[in-house]
Amino acid sequence: MKSIVVLCGPTASRKSELALGLAQALDGEIICCDSVQLYKGFRIGTAAPTDEEFQRVPHHLFGSLAWRELGDAGSYARLADEAIEQVCNRGTTPIIVGGTGLYLRSLLEGLAEIPDVPDFIRPQLIEELERDGKEAIFARLTEVDPILAERIEGGAQNTHRVMRGLEVFEGTGTPLSMYHDQHAAKGLRYDAKVLMPSFEAAVLNERINERVDAMMDMGLLAEVEALLSSGVDPMCRPMQALGYRELIQYLNEEIELEAATRFIKKGHRKYAKRQRTWFKRVDGVIGLDGLSETLLEDAIKELNSDQE
Incomplete structure (x- = not known):
């Protein structure tokens, strides 16, 4: 090593x-x-x-x-x-x-191994972003994965990571932060x-x-x-x-x-x-x-x- x-x-x-x-x-x-x-x-x-x-x-x-x-x-x-x-x-x-x-x-x-997410979820999230704005989708991420929301650099402005967090949660039912933490336990x-x-x-x-x-x-x-x-x-x-x-x-x-x-x-x-x-x-x-x-x-x- x-x-x-x-x-x-x-x-x-x-x-x-x-x-x-x-x-x-x-x-x-x-x-x-x-x-x-x-x-x-x-x-x-x-x-x-x-x-x-x-x-x-x-x-x-x-x-x-x-x-x-x-x-x-x-x-x-x-x-x-x-x-x-x-x-x-x-x-x-x-x-x-x-x-x-x-x-x-x-x-x-x-990087953690994340299960595939259904293709239809991303377009729905893009539509939600355009309709409700960055702060609204970040607030929703904070509800379903508060650990990830706290870790995201840039907060609501980092729409790439916010959308990814929501995409993984909606597609797998598991918070993205949980995949990250489970992977981290494997060592450096x-x-x-x-x-x-x-x-x-x-x-x-x-x-x-x-x-x-x-x-x-x-x-x-x-x-x-x-x-x-x-x-x-x-x-x-x-x-x-x-x-x-x-x-x-x-x-x-x-x-x-x-x-x-x-x-x-x-x-x-x-x-x-x-x-x-x-x-x-x-x-x-x-x-x-x-x-x-x-x-x-x-x-x-x-x-x-x-x-x-």
Whole structure:
């Protein structure tokens, strides 16, 4: 079983900073585990590594998908498996970093085997979505599979996963979360040391607010405009991510820029709360003090603890 290092946790929790430090200290290579950082051109709004950071240590999978490609947990796990194999063959350390919980779960545990669902269910759910809206179908999922609803990153906005949850429940009578949990009990695919920098909620919320302000100063609006000008569909999956969809609303004159920025901050704060809940359930996760001035040293100590 291959050994990997995993850095997970909510947005703005120093994961990328720690990944760079560990990669340099351990002769490691960084592998993306962020569902939107995988898409080419989506950099400022996802806090993707800078050009200078890319040059410091090898990075993998960042910007590897075109906007038309429908990335999912299964395809991500296959790409990450290949990257891990290549890194291990070079004798270096794979460092997985990101905040997309489902993608990390897919990588560490694999995907659950779900029975086939009758074809007629999906069209009915699409009709329901168009008729009643995102919030209504998310509320229905919360009733039939509250565990899955809590785990879905993006909540009602993540209609792909909401629809899948309802589809599986209606087609099998069993909550999708139950299939996931039964599969998780089979064990891990990698020998993973999982680290998570942590902050008090109020501190993290302030860091998120500051990060969004920094993104706007760095040119997030110009990035969105450039993506649209290049032909990217405003309804494609990465354009519906936090920060992008709100600025599209602004460009469509649906909201003011100040309101868009406020909504981005609020969305990231809510998302971070769900991320904290998700990652606390990861098997064997080791919490680190995100405010520590010796965060890198603390992480290295934890990674070496099994060897003492």
